[in-house]
Amino acid sequence: MKTQLQSEAAECGLACLATVGRLLGHGDDLVSLRRRFPPSARGTDLSQLMEIASAMGLCPRPARAELDDLGDLRLPCILHWKLDHFVVLRKVRRGRFLVADPAVGDRVLSRAEMSAGFTGVALELTPTSDFQVEPPAPRFAWRKLLRQAHGLPLAMTRIFIVAVVLEGFAVLAPLLQQLVIDDVLVSGDAELLTVLILGFTLMLLLQSALGLARSWMVIVLGQSLSLQWTTNVFARLIRLPLDFFERRHLGDIASKFDSTTAVQRVLTQGAVEALLDGLMAAVALGLMVGYSLPLTGVVMAAVAIYALLRRVTYGAYRDAAAERLVVAARESGYFLETLRAMTPLKLFGRESQRQGRWQNLVVDVQNRDLRTARLNTGFGIASTLIFGLENLLVLWLGARLILAQGRADATPFTIGMLFAFIAYKTQFTSRASALIGFIVDWKAMSVHTERLADIVLAPSDADDVPPTDLAHLPPRIELRRVSFRYSESDPWILKDVSLSIEAGRHVALTGASGSGKSTLLKIALGLLAPTEGEVLYGGVPIRRLGVANVRRCIGTVMQADALLSGSIAENICFFESAPSLPDIEAAARAARLHEDIVRMPMAYASLIGDLGAGLSGGQRQRLLLARCLYKRPRVIALDEATSELDLANERAIATALRRMRVTRITIAHRPETVAGADRAIELRSGALHERHAPRVGLPPRPPTLTPA
Numbered sequence: 001m002k003t004q005l006q007s008e009a010a011e012c013g014l015a016c017l018a019t020v021g022r023l024l025g026h027g028d029d030l031v032s033l034r035r036r037f038p039p040s041a042r043g044t045d046l047s048q049l050m051e052i053a054s055a056m057g058l059c060p061r062p063a064r065a066e067l068d069d070l071g072d073l074r075l076p077c078i079l080h081w082k083l084d085h086f087v088v089l090r091k092v093r094r095g096r097f098l099v100a101d102p103a104v105g106d107r108v109l110s111r112a113e114m115s116a117g118f119t120g121v122a123l124e125l126t127p128t129s130d131f132q133v134e135p136p137a138p139r140f141a142w143r144k145l146l147r148q149a150h151g152l153p154l155a156m157t158r159i160f161i162v163a164v165v166l167e168g169f170a171v172l173a174p175l176l177q178q179l180v181i182d183d184v185l186v187s188g189d190a191e192l193l194t195v196l197i198l199g200f201t202l203m204l205l206l207q208s209a210l211g212l213a214r215s216w217m218v219i220v221l222g223q224s225l226s227l228q229w230t231t232n233v234f235a236r237l238i239r240l241p242l243d244f245f246e247r248r249h250l251g252d253i254a255s256k257f258d259s260t261t262a263v264q265r266v267l268t269q270g271a272v273e274a275l276l277d278g279l280m281a282a283v284a285l286g287l288m289v290g291y292s293l294p295l296t297g298v299v300m301a302a303v304a305i306y307a308l309l310r311r312v313t314y315g316a317y318r319d320a321a322a323e324r325l326v327v328a329a330r331e332s333g334y335f336l337e338t339l340r341a342m343t344p345l346k347l348f349g350r351e352s353q354r355q356g357r358w359q360n361l362v363v364d365v366q367n368r369d370l371r372t373a374r375l376n377t378g379f380g381i382a383s384t385l386i387f388g389l390e391n392l393l394v395l396w397l398g399a400r401l402i403l404a405q406g407r408a409d410a411t412p413f414t415i416g417m418l419f420a421f422i423a424y425k426t427q428f429t430s431r432a433s434a435l436i437g438f439i440v441d442w443k444a445m446s447v448h449t450e451r452l453a454d455i456v457l458a459p460s461d462a463d464d465v466p467p468t469d470l471a472h473l474p475p476r477i478e479l480r481r482v483s484f485r486y487s488e489s490d491p492w493i494l495k496d497v498s499l500s501i502e503a504g505r506h507v508a509l510t511g512a513s514g515s516g517k518s519t520l521l522k523i524a525l526g527l528l529a530p531t532e533g534e535v536l537y538g539g540v541p542i543r544r545l546g547v548a549n550v551r552r553c554i555g556t557v558m559q560a561d562a563l564l565s566g567s568i569a570e571n572i573c574f575f576e577s578a579p580s581l582p583d584i585e586a587a588a589r590a591a592r593l594h595e596d597i598v599r600m601p602m603a604y605a606s607l608i609g610d611l612g613a614g615l616s617g618g619q620r621q622r623l624l625l626a627r628c629l630y631k632r633p634r635v636i637a638l639d640e641a642t643s644e645l646d647l648a649n650e651r652a653i654a655t656a657l658r659r660m661r662v663t664r665i666t667i668a669h670r671p672e673t674v675a676g677a678d679r680a681i682e683l684r685s686g687a688l689h690e691r692h693a694p695r696v697g698l699p700p701r702p703p704t705l706t707p708a
C-alpha cells in the first residue's frame with residue numbers, strides 16, 4: 001500500500017513524506033522513517049518537513065498555489081490542509097483530485113471539497129541524486145511469532161492427519177452416487193444397494209465423529225496460540241517507553257494489539273485449512289481429468305477467471321480494510337476519551353458537540369464498511385455468474401457426451417459419471433476458491449502485521465540487567481551535563497544541567513510552570529532518556545545499574561499519577577501478591593490517611609475506581625503518597641504531590657518524611673514546602689539556579705516508616 005496511514009496523533013507530516021517517498025520508489029515506510037526522524041508530539045511544521053525531505057534525498061520547494069494551478073505542480077506533492085494537517089496530492093484529473101490523506105486513506109475530492117481544505121500552501125518534492133531506493137525496513141516477522149508458539153507442530157500435525165482422513169471420505173462420497181446410478185439402477189440389484197447404503201452410513205458416522213474431533217482440536221489450538229501470542233505482544237507492549245503511549249491514542253494502541261488475533265487466525269487455522277484445500281483441490285482435479293478432459297478445461301477456465309477477479313479487486317479490498325482499522329481505532333479512542341472526560345463535558349455543556357463528532361467518526365467507519373459491502377456484493381454477483389455459467393456449460397457438454405454414446409468414436413461417459421464429475425467439480429471449485437481466498441487473506445495480513453509492527457518493532461525500554469539489590473550504593477542521584485529536548489524539532493528544555501542530590505538530603509525544585517521540572521524528574525527516574533549527558537545513582541550510570549533496579553529504590557508520586565481499580569489496601573501495596581498489612585497501615589499513617597480510611601465503612605477493603613473515584617483530591621494524593629512509602633524507598637521523588645492538601649496535613653507529612661531521612665527531590669510551588677528543603681533550586685531557561693544554600697543536615701540513616 002503506497003498511502004501511509006498515520007499512527008501517532010501528530011505524525012501526519014511524516015506520513016505524507018513516507019507516502020511521497022513510497023510513490024517515488026523509496027524503500028522506507030513510515031515505521032522506519034519514524035525511527036529515523038522521531039516526530040515531535042506537537043506535530044511537524046513545513047520547515048521541519050523540508051528538513052526531513054532533504055535528509056531523504058528529496059529537494060523540497062514550497063509554493064503558493066491556487067486550485068487551478070495544482071495540476072501544474074510536480075506530483076505527488078504535499079498540501080497544507082485545514083491549517084492543522086498535511087495531505088498528499090497524487091493526481092488531478094478532469095476537475096477531481098486524488099488525495100492521500102494519512103488520517104483516512106485515499107480520497108477522490110471535488111473542487112468544492114478541495115477548496116474547503118486546501119490552505120494554498122504546497123510542497124513540491126523532487127528526487128535528487130541522493131534519493132535512494134533503500135532496502136525495506138526490517139519487517140515484522142510472522143515466522144518469529146510462529147516459532148514462539150509452543151506445541152504448534154504437534155497440534156498442527158494431529159489436525160492435519162484427522163483432516164486428511166476426513167477428506168478421504170469426501171473423495172469417496174461421489175463414487176457412491178456413480179455406483180448407485182450406473183450399477184444398481186441399471187442391474188436392479190437391491191441387495192447391492194442395501195450393502196452400499198449400510199457401508200456409507202458407517203462411513204458417515206465415522207466422518208461426523210472425526211469432523212467433531214477436528215473442530216475441537218482447531219478450537220483448542222486457536223485458544224492456546226491466541227493466549228501465547230497475545231501474552232507475548234502484551235509483554236512487549238507493557239515494556240515500551242513512556243513516550244510511545246504519550247504519542248498515541250488509546251484506541252489506536254488497542255486496535256493494533258487486536259491485530260494479533262487476526263494474524264494468528266490466518267497463520268494457524270487458515271494455514272491448515274489452506275493446506276487441506278490445496279490437497280483436496282489437487283485430488284479432485286486429478287479425478288476430474290480422469291472423467292473428462294474437456295469438462296475439466298471448462299472448470300479450470302472458470303476458476304482462473306475467478307482468481308483474476310480477486311486479483312483485480314484485491315487492492316480496493318485491502319485499502320478499505322486498512323482504512324477501516326484506522327478510523328475504527330479513532331472512533332473507539334474518541335469514545336474512551338469521552339467517558340474519561342464526562343465531568344468537563346457536562347460542566348462546559350459540550351455533550352451535543354461531542355456526540356456530533358462521535359457520530360461523524362461512526363459514519364467514517366460505516367463508509368468503509370459500505371465500501372467493503374459494495375465490493376462484496378459486486379464480487380458475489382460476479383462469482384455466482386462465473387460459476388453458474390460454468391455449471392450450465394458442464395451440464396450441456398456432459399449431456400452431449402452421454403447422448404453421443406452410440407457413436408463409434410465416442411469416449412465412454414455414463415450418467416453416473418456425469419453426477420460424480422459434478423460432485424468432484426463442486427468440491428474442486430469450492431476448495432480452489434477457498435484457497436484463493438486464503439492467498440488474499442495472507443496478502444492482506446500485511447495490513448495487520450504493519451500495525452502490529454508499531455508495537456513489536458518499537459524499541460523497548462527494558463534493559464537486560466538482571467534484578468540486583470542496590471542497597472550497597474548510597475542513595476545519591478546525579479545528573480551530569482544533561483541536556484534534553486522532546487524531539488529534534490522541539491526546543492531544548494534542559495541545557496547542560498548538572499545536579500547532585502546527596503544521600504539523605506532534600507532538594508526542592510521550583511520554577512515557572514512549563515520550565516521543565518517534571519521533565520527533569522522523569523529524566524532522573526529513567527522515564528525519559530537524556531538527549532545528552534547521563535544520570536547516575538550512587539555514582540554509577542543508571543543504564544549500567546538497570547533502570548528497573550534503580551526504580552525499585554525510588555518511591556514516586558508523579559503529577560498525573562494513576563490509581564487502579566481495586567481496594568485501598570491493594571492500591572497502597574500496588575497489588576503486591578503477598579502484601580504486609582502492618583506495612584500498609586504504617587504507610588497510610590505516614591501519609592496521614594489512616595484516620596480517613598478507618599472512617600470508611602469497609603476501611604482498607606473499600607473499593608475505588610481507576611480514576612480514584614470515591615476519594616477527595618487530597619485523599620487521592622495521600623493514597624498515592626502511602627503507595628510511594630509502602631515501597632520503603634531510599635529516595636523519594638514527589639511532583640506536586642501535596643498540592644491539594646491543607647497546610648496542617650502537608651506539614652505533618654513533611655515532618656514524617658523528614659524523620660525517614662531518605663533522599664528527597666520535591667517539585668513544589670508552595671513557599672512552605674520549599675522552605676523545608678535543604679536546598680531550593682530554581683529551573684529557569686533550561687538551567688538550574690540555587691535559591692538558598694544547602695542546610696547542614698544530619699548524616700543519612702536507613703529509611704524507616706515512622707508514623708507521624
Ligand SMILES: Nc1ncnc2c1ncn2[C@@H]1O[C@H](COP(=O)(O)OP(=O)(O)OP(=O)(O)O)[C@@H](O)[C@H]1O
Pocket residue numbers: 040041042246486490493511512513514515516517518519520559
Ligand atoms: N511529550 C512532550 N512533547 C513535547 N513537549 C513537551 C512534552 N511534555 C512536555 N512538553 C513541554 O516541555 C516543557 C516542560 O514541561 P514540564 O511538564 O516538564 O514543565 P513543568 O515545569 O513541570 O510545568 P508545571 O509546573 O506546569 O507542571 C513545557 O513547555 C511542555 O509544554
